Amino acid sequence: MIHNKIERIHSDSAITCKLCMQEMETLYEHLAMSREEIDLLDVPKRSFTVHFPVRMDSGKVKMFIGHRVQYNDARGPTKGGIRYHPELTVEYLQDLAFLMSIKCALVDIPFGGAKGGIVANTKELSRGELERVTRAYIREIADYIGPFKDIPAPDVYTDGQIMIWILDEFEKIRREHTPSIVTGKPVELGGSHVRKYSTSLGGVFILEEALKKLEIDKSELCVAVQGFGKVGSNAARILYEKGFTICAVSDSAGGIFNEDGLNITEVIDHKTRTGSVIDFPESQNITNEQILALDCGILIPAALSNQIKRENVNDVRAKVILELANAPITMEASRMLIDRDVLLIPDILANAGGVVVSYFEWIQNLSQDYWEEEKVLERLREKMKTAFEKVYTICLEQNCSMRRAALQFSVERILYAERLRGNL
Numbered sequence: 001m002i003h004n005k006i007e008r009i010h011s012d013s014a015i016t017c018k019l020c021m022q023e024m025e026t027l028y029e030h031l032a033m034s035r036e037e038i039d040l041l042d043v044p045k046r047s048f049t050v051h052f053p054v055r056m057d058s059g060k061v062k063m064f065i066g067h068r069v070q071y072n073d074a075r076g077p078t079k080g081g082i083r084y085h086p087e088l089t090v091e092y093l094q095d096l097a098f099l100m101s102i103k104c105a106l107v108d109i110p111f112g113g114a115k116g117g118i119v120a121n122t123k124e125l126s127r128g129e130l131e132r133v134t135r136a137y138i139r140e141i142a143d144y145i146g147p148f149k150d151i152p153a154p155d156v157y158t159d160g161q162i163m164i165w166i167l168d169e170f171e172k173i174r175r176e177h178t179p180s181i182v183t184g185k186p187v188e189l190g191g192s193h194v195r196k197y198s199t200s201l202g203g204v205f206i207l208e209e210a211l212k213k214l215e216i217d218k219s220e221l222c223v224a225v226q227g228f229g230k231v232g233s234n235a236a237r238i239l240y241e242k243g244f245t246i247c248a249v250s251d252s253a254g255g256i257f258n259e260d261g262l263n264i265t266e267v268i269d270h271k272t273r274t275g276s277v278i279d280f281p282e283s284q285n286i287t288n289e290q291i292l293a294l295d296c297g298i299l300i301p302a303a304l305s306n307q308i309k310r311e312n313v314n315d316v317r318a319k320v321i322l323e324l325a326n327a328p329i330t331m332e333a334s335r336m337l338i339d340r341d342v343l344l345i346p347d348i349l350a351n352a353g354g355v356v357v358s359y360f361e362w363i364q365n366l367s368q369d370y371w372e373e374e375k376v377l378e379r380l381r382e383k384m385k386t387a388f389e390k391v392y393t394i395c396l397e398q399n400c401s402m403r404r405a406a407l408q409f410s411v412e413r414i415l416y417a418e419r420l421r422g423n424l
């Protein structure tokens with residue numbers, strides 16, 4: 001079950017990459033980029049594969065494959081997750097690392113993009129094997145990572161515990177404490193407050209900015225959230241606490257609707273008790289197709305990719321869509337929504353809050369000055385607000401979609417850094 005979910009999230013990122021790569025090709029033409037500029041952006045700076053033996057619980061030794069891609073470091077050390085997946089390929093990691101470069105530039109944090117991982121099915125590893133595989137991988141790549149070279153983070157099927165094994169192995173090799181080598185650590189060992197809900201909160205800040213631009217008061221619209229996992233439930237909770245009316249939420253079993261609003265604190269309790277949001281008292285059960293078609297004003301897809309497509313796009317009635325999931329809307333459906341003047345806030349902007357708080361964790365580790373939750377919140381708000389302003393301005397000036405504006409803005413920032421360095 002868990003593994004199926006991981007497969008889906010893995011393929012979600014593949015779809016995001018594909019969509020962005022398609023959009024990039026039209027962007028190259030739009031910006032009339034030179035051959036040198038395209039060539040420089042087209043390839044990762046460093047991309048490598050390591051092979052290493054690990055002793056399994058059976059006593060036998062098994063060979064594993066690991067990859068790491070450091071895409072573009074013009075703006076700073078590279079940053080990106082480590083995922084464990086049986087179908088991981090270096091080509092796919094290159095696309096993901098490129099997207100990380102774009103996201104970091106978009107929210108103006110001084111990092112380039114990276115991505116890496118191990119070809120492994122974690123379902124088939126014991127905890128001890130998982131630890132030995134992680135440590136062996138880090139020994140192989142230790143010369144190429146570091147707080148000012150490349151900083152890993154959690155991704156699909158890796159978590160805070162794995163980050164701590166990475167930290168510990170790296171510190172053993174270096175023989176000194178280096179908490180800034182990795183982000184996504186538990187707060188007790190150098191992690192940052194807010195990290196657990198940073199993606200959702202970053203998206204909420206962006207949504208608030210969008211509503212200001214549209215001169216819409218939160219009391220005028222209600223919100224529907226598709227997906228009630230880490231990202232969706234935190235987004236619903238934060239919006240509810242801020243006084244938004246959340247009229248519908250859903251998970252893989254289905255959704256619930258109450259036009260007067262749901263008490264999200266109680267919905268979270270109900271889901272913890274029963275395993276799903278459905279059958280919540282004082283609400284009507286609906287399907288996942290129906291939630292997308294509600295007359296809700298604000299729609300937040302926070303589940304899987306490809307949820308809104310040609311077949312159902314005409315049913316969508318929201319005025320604002322915040323893409324917290326990766327690639328929840330196909331390119332064709334996106335165009336149709338934009339033609340209908342729906343404000344579509346793209347995933348690369350809407351869900352960038354996670355990497356911003358990773359950056360804050362890195363700063364706190366380097367300075368050994370740990371921030372209160374309030375300070376993290378304020379600084380996250382500032383970063384997201386600034387990124388939104390820049391993207392929205394381009395969008396208005398060039399009459400283009402927010403996705404195009406976001407990609408354009410990031411690419412121009414990266415190319416500018418390359419020019420300053422004399423690489424162009």
Ligand SMILES: NC(=O)c1ccc[n+]([C@@H]2O[C@H](COP(=O)([O-])OP(=O)(O)OC[C@H]3O[C@@H](n4cnc5c(N)ncnc54)[C@H](O)[C@@H]3O)[C@@H](O)[C@H]2O)c1
Binds near residue numbers: 228229231252
């Ligand atoms: N976790 C992060 O920080 C992060 C960052 C960036 C992007 N994302 C993206 O956000 C999305 C959600 O990630 P998450 O970490 O919350 O995952 P999660 O596994 O915690 O939650 C996924 C939720 O979607 C629900 N779901 C599954 N199938 C569904 C369906 N057909 N209809 C409606 N709901 C369905 C599940 O029941 C669950 O509630 C993914 O696209 C992920 O790539 C997550």
